[in-house]
Amino acid sequence: MPTPASPRPARTRNPRGEGGRLRDDIMAAATELLDESGESSVTLRSVARRAGVAAPSIYRHFPDQPSIMLAVVQQAFAMLDAELRTAMDAAGSDARGRLFAFCNAYLDFADQHPGRYRTMFGGAWMPDLGSSSVTEGDVSSLGAESLTLLADTLDDCVRAGCATSSDPVADAVALWLGLHGLAHQRLVTVAFPWPADIAERLITTLAHLNDA
Amino acid sequence: MPTPASPRPARTRNPRGEGGRLRDDIMAAATELLDESGESSVTLRSVARRAGVAAPSIYRHFPDQPSIMLAVVQQAFAMLDAELRTAMDAAGSDARGRLFAFCNAYLDFADQHPGRYRTMFGGAWMPDLGSSSVTEGDVSSLGAESLTLLADTLDDCVRAGCATSSDPVADAVALWLGLHGLAHQRLVTVAFPWPADIAERLITTLAHLNDA
DNA sequence: CGCGCAAGGTGAACGGCTGTAAGTTTTTCT
């Protein structure tokens, strides 16, 4: 019997200046719920329960429910970007290796945080844009830095002679979309006729990598 | 002021044998709501309002709320498949032209029915699989026929000499995923650095088409 | 011809969940 909305009532009040610590706890609670049970289960009240807090206490830190979601998504994009950069740094200096490190880290992120990934790229959490405090500008540029990083990496591959792309920026977008298609479909569909090497095939083809 | 849940109260009772006509009306209402306001707005009650019917009347035709969703999704996949085949038939006998017809029809479907597409491939509508009458077998094979059609078409391209794929089935999956990535991202993101020729670039690359 | 009976459809209601507002208590710092 899994505790569906386990309340964590033991919670010591925060001292004077550090009331903002609850903000982090709220976001952590929302992220947990997102990963466990999906977007629709992240309600203001369930987040409050999980954080061990009364529901109205959340309004000290977030103006409404959608802005919790926005904060979680923004944090998730920042985490994705950080993981991508970490993986690339660990891959050394070989351009081709760095490109694969990026792609594999991207796919791993989606595999390990399915709820978050679906919400980041699913878009269903976006409010009516007018009935809440979340504006279009808040969401329009999510993931842009990571995409730029991919474009730069692909450009490095071209310079190093291991990829033949006449337009690395456009091909980076294509590769980004291919990765997204694979990651998203993987999360959604349980039974799918996946060839074993589908990821490598997709990456190699879209990046126009040499056979060598 | 858009009528948010326009009730259509004028409704004449169905004769003896044709009670099933309400079933079609329910599915049509659910599809309308899906296209207008997204998955979360398709509730049993809102569907009933839109269909001009009292909420409990739905239980004469569907056991659950999730099974309404399942029926709509199944119908949407059938419609997608029909549109793909229609577009290919209209494209004549050239293999390359038929492949592009498939891909463009796929992308058009997503563009023209965004709510439906997101629900078909989003997976968030799936119930707990155990707390409702929808089984895993009902959803596992959705879209399989269309994918097979794409694989056959790509195979035709190879036979006709306009594509160089050593494994048409695997490459068809890759192309399918690429199309999905493009279509899905297009629906979700308003501002994205789309190169103008991104669709053609994606298709040509993933299908390994000749330059000619 | 009339009548039973079932198909088709309602109205009212229950319990539970949601977001949010108002007012109040508790803690901590100065």
Add this chain to the structure above:
DNA sequence: AGAAAAACTTACAGCCGTTCACCTTGCGCG
């Protein structure tokens, strides 16, 4: 001590899925 930050309790109105008992219509059959 007193002020203010932090969090709580209570409450409201609205929506949800589902159930039960009820009415109406019209077909088939005696």
